[in-house]
Amino acid sequence: MKLFTYDAVSSLPAALAARRGTFFAGGTTLVDLMKLEVLTPERLVDIGSLPLTKIEATPARLRIEALARMADVAASHDVLRNYPVVAQALLRSASPQIRNMATIGGNLMQRTRCSYFRSVAEPCNKRVPGSGCGAFEGDNRSHALFGGGPACVATHASDLAVALVALDATLTLTSAKGSRDVPLAEFYLLPGSSPSTENVLAPGELITAVNATGGPRAARSLYVKVRDRASFEFALVSVAAALALEGGMVKDVRLAAGGVGTKPWRLAAAESALRGQPATLAAFEGAAKRSLEGAMPLSGNGFKTSLLERTVVKTLARLGGVS
């Protein structure tokens, strides 16, 4: 591990006054990546003791402060009842040990699991801009169908982010100048030609809360995750869906996919194909075909196209109560 300085702060203003530093909370991503020397921050600002752990999940509104632990949000009965997709995504993430340390803000800021990114011996434009992408023509079984290109095809690793995109969630970002709310779907950036810039956070700016609006759609939501083993594994493909039904018809729907995009991937074409349709298996299958619009399979991940299509059908069928 490289040398760095460490400061613990005990108030939000003190954290925001700390220019030029890397925020440190649960540590489950940062300690690991510092040990691998993938990340070499010069200064850590420990925000772990800030009072930002409140979880509010009424039928009308979801607000989770950034330092709430994954385990606590997953165990909240209000979250499970009113925003089930969030609790499900968290319970299917990582291991109990990780969920007991990792925070919600940290989860959204976690880095890709791309093996080229995680190995300093390999080229990676995310880690060392301009060094190239090992995965684009290399071992890319776990990589993205959507949003990538020759510069980077690394998937976004968070399950929670996929669930939150399906809830139209926003993030509250706070800096010394004040706060702003940004839709989560716009928070993450596509790699384009500068994959090392992953989000719209300004230097010194901190995620302080996650917000979403409740309602029938949020209450009828589901997260389905397909992976190489039954537990404690990242998604090959995952689907978050939120469905509002009225008289057997799809009044409104949100669909987002994980494991397939360079950021949490909203399946907008599939959504519009489904709106106003009867909630039948045939309609779900038709919409699922549209979820592949824009997919660009690589040499090793072509299997993800049919896997995504089937997972969309499975998720909608379970939510809609059809088989």
Add this chain to the structure above:
Amino acid sequence: MIVRLEVNGERRLVDLPPLTRLLDALRGPLGLTGTKEGCGEGECGSCTVLLDGDPVNACLVATAQCEGRSVTTVEGLGALDGRARETGGLSLLQAAFVTEGGAQCGICTPGMLIAAEALLRETVDGANRKPTDTEIREAVAGNICRCTGYQRIVDSIAQAAALRRRVSPADWVRENLPFAKAEGTRGLL
């Protein structure tokens, strides 16, 4: 940086660089080598300890994060169990790993025991019920074992849950010894 913490019920103090892994604080200055290092990156769970009662990977926890908190390692399990004397200093959970073959090479065992202990506290102690097979498997999903194939570990935890539950001896025999149903419990109690 001076960090005050409680380890297995005792107040301890260490003076270490703040990002020193809890794992190294335990195995070094605190002298508790029961906690093992496997992968060192949060994948294998060998280094699992309880932090304020919750299982965490001691290889990913900074000692600075433990200020004022309580840590339980495998060394603390026997002493915590009221019935430890009957089992030669082992907790019932540890004894079940011995009798059911839940331990082989031993590297994963301390972490398995701690992850299982957290489950038993939640289900048996907290709700007076046995954990389901799925709950047991999810509780140790973050703990990798290359010897047992897991079944005997799951069996050990299920056995410990049955032993630890506050049930009457007659109910225990009925639930756990199927032949007792046929033969009656008279001779066993």
